[in-house]
Amino acid sequence: MFGQSRSQRLRGALAGTLGLGLVVGLAACGGSGDSDDDSTAKQSIDCSQFSSYGDLKGKKVTVFASIVTPEDKAYTDSYKPFEDCTGVDIVYQGDKSFETQILVQAKAGNPPDIAIVPQPGLLKQLVATGKAVEAPAEVAANVDKFWDKAWRGYATVDGKFYAAPSGASVKSLIWYSPTEFKEKGYQVPTTLDQLKELSDKIAADGGRKPWCAGIASGEATGWPITDWMEDFMLRLNGPEAYDKWVKHEIPFNGPESTAALDGVGAYLKNDKYVNGGLGDVKSIATTTFQDAGLPIVDGNTCSLHRQASFYAANFPKGTKVAEDGDVFAFYLPGKDASSKPVLGGGEFNLAFADRPEVKAFQTYLSTDTWANNKAKVSQGWVSANKGIDPNNLSNPIDKLAAKILLDPNTVFRFDGSDQMPAAIGSNAFWKQTTSWITGQDTKTTVDNIENAWPK
Known part of the structure; x- marks a missing residue:
């Protein structure tokens, strides 16, 4: 049994801020939410690619997802070129209880x-459950062509490949104020050592703490630390050790995991570094993740906040989110400038039927054509599809995420807690790291998580 995905939890937690931040914060970058002009439907695509599936006119394909109104419009708009080509009716249903209902x-x-x-x-x-079907050969070929091989592995079970990736997210980001950096002469770091040096410099300059952070999220309190720890696990120990850790092939209380949590502690449990504008170290546990990065904008209390690309939606009305704006983000660097570990998340198109119209639609969703169509009508969405044109993305944060995902040096790994059993990934990991931020030592924390792992 696996826990609710990070994207699901954030969708619910951000429900109150998306209407403000995503439309307003990103509108300041030149976008205004999902397209209302059905521009994708007007684009011509090569309809001959679907001829091998036969006459599909009048057929229907049902799609079920967690994405609900208004985010679902970009999906349905992106399906229209396929519908126009084939005559297939795509019937989309979004449900916030998707994960429970689909099972x-x-x-x-x-x-x-x-x-x-x-x-x-x-x-x-x-x-x-035995109800899912393997992806057709055309989909497998497209995934091999357009995605890094790690993505295929996430949708392979017992040697069989089932689903093409859809959207993707980048979690390895640090938010900052470009204005402050320019005024203070701060440089965006390219190594972990430089990040530490930058933190020391900001702290020494006085008047503000370098970092602000918050992990409160209702029943999910603690999840932001899992992202921090996963990023450091990946950077300090490498992708192979990360994979073994996620699969519990190495213990949670081993030297690798201990070093990763201590690496996080060098920032989050350092009184000289946190919690700018919000309190002391313990205040991290009671500060909501939505509020945690907002002090960056005032420029007086903190300078840095580690959070995923979705956080653009959270800044107040009128905030310009751009490289030359009020706030932006940079890549959380690796141990050296040549390594590019990236923590992220994503979605997969899994089929439960192998009718021709379903196979044809799956194939469309696995193409660079669909990825670019979706990009043109979306806000706050990006794909790791190598065929996506970043110019089709409508705001600077999406373009930054795409640049990171598509960098040939990037070593991508999926969010670890979302792959762990629910007893760990959405229970012990959250609770124990929350206790850690309020005073529990590292050894007790990793021991308790290891002891909670299902036997």
């Missing part, structure tokens, strides 16, 4: 034709 439907034998699955753990559960 119920699959086990009962009445799943949708395609589900947009937000994590590898849930995908494996759905495959285990």
